[in-house]
Amino acid sequence: MWGHPTVEPARNFNVTEDAENLRAAMKGLGTDEDKIIEILTNRSNSQRLQIAKYFDENLERNLIEDLKSELGGNFEDVIVALCLPPDEYLCKQLHKAMEGMGTEDATLIEIICSRNNDEITQLVETYERLFDRPLVEQMCSETSGDLRRLLTLILTGVRDSSNEVDPEKARQQADELYGSGEGKFGSDESTFSRILAHENFNQLRRIFEEYKEVSGNTIEQALRHELSGEFLDALLAIVECVQSPPAYFAKRLYESMKGIGTDDNTLVRVIVSRSEIDLEDIKREFERIYDKTLSSFISQGETSGDYKHALLSLIK
Template sequence: MVFFVSKNPTVYPHEGFNAQEDGDALRAAMKGFGTDEDTIIEILCSRSNAQRQKIAAYFADELGRDLIDDLKGELGGNFEDVIVALVRDPEEYLCKQLNNAMEGMGTDEKTLIEILCSRPDNEVRRLVDAYEEKYNRPLAEQLCGEVTGELRRLMTFIVTGTRDSGDDVDATLAREQAVQLFEAGEDRFGTDESVFTKILAKENFNHLSQVFEEYKDVSGNTIEQALKSEVDGDLLEAMLAIVECVQSPPAFFAKRLYKAVHGAGTDDETLIRIIVSRSEIDLGTIKEEFERIYDKTLESYIRDSMVQGETSGDYKKALLALIK
């Protein structure tokens, strides 16, 4: 099995794109009394990020203005957050999300796990480089001050490039590692978490897929069942995220979207982050997985669950435009 991210986006480069026309239209939508939110949504939600960067460059070079500053001055709340997220460079946006998860009192481990544990090595390396360039501090150094124990060890392995960057599968080694995992968990009293950490954080996703298949043969249980019986807390969440993204990244993100909207209140930051960051990658497949798992479309779930009056109509309209 070869691991890959299904290229099934919902946002594509706009045909006939013209940065000047879009830039002038956006400027007019924000100039004078009132704001034309529909024009902002129509343009920014139907352009690729590369095209949005060209619009931002037109704003800076020809109009002498900062597009993000103008948007922040005109918009507010979650609607502002989703529109500004669209205009940021994708890696810069995720780095900002990582930084937000670690700054101030407390740490948002779930965001760190979602961003860092869901991606193969090449994507993590780009984030690590972008983070140090933006914040002048190694991501690993900051993580070590925010998370503890085995979770810190797992994440340190991930962000320091310990994971195999190739895609080869060693069937003999996979069998040996499946046995190691069994002996470190289900086959003993207590759990040697370090064995799970070393294998899950160091092997490439293709190889891990084979390890998990071998584990079922060795144990009779799935690796998910084993983890749930042997590990708990944030470490369990991180390890399950790796397992789920080895098997199906779209299913992982579909479940995250469901949890973000389900229950009392909406986790808007997670909702925005996943929809924006996956819209040009695999949001189309995430939609398919969402409907398969929950027997309802992602569009209807967002439309019906985010009650009008509790959230901005423009915010909901922008989200729906991105997942169309």
């Protein structure tokens, strides 16, 4: 149903040719930004990593360091992101969201709540390797309350990985959710966390259908009525990713660009991290929801120059 990328492996890929062309684009006075964009936005991540390996082994240079020395700003962020393994890039984004004063809860929610168990396991392992500290430990020191409990459950890999659906259990769980929220005075947040963090996405989809039967309201309506703040945002992220990951990420892109100023970090992260997964689907959902193409929205926004060129090249 979903899973249409915008970036696919280049046919007739020639690592030597690409690496030598990239080196030439950065050598001497001036930089050929167009050549850098042309090569790196039209290769898969696996192919880019092969180019980086060629730089290291044959040119005795570090591709990312060379790029950083030649580029700057948001344009540099996009290009460097493309040259990192996807799990390393997301771990660096998680770390950035938690370092210094304050925490970017929205980034933690987007990355952690949208991933399946296998992806979470990979992130947990990669994070500790990169930063020599367990992801759960750092996340717990930066968040609190219901949000911390929910994210901890997800990061410890409690979600059922069977993808099987139990209709009878789904009805019982819908009743349980109703009884913990709309069906009582006050809310039992722990029930929402337990069910939404433990059940696989197929089971959750069935639970949400049953909930509508039990309550007359959608699960989103119920959550918005009963809860608030970052905990609500996290539960809604799970619900939206269960129903349609492309619609969820389309919304993240829209929010990153609407109004004054652009949340470039989110814009770059979503486009780069989804380009080989479902960015084509995200484009379609963006146009369906907002009645504008993603490309036109970026073109009319505050992005400019090589940065805009790189983003549009990834979107295709």
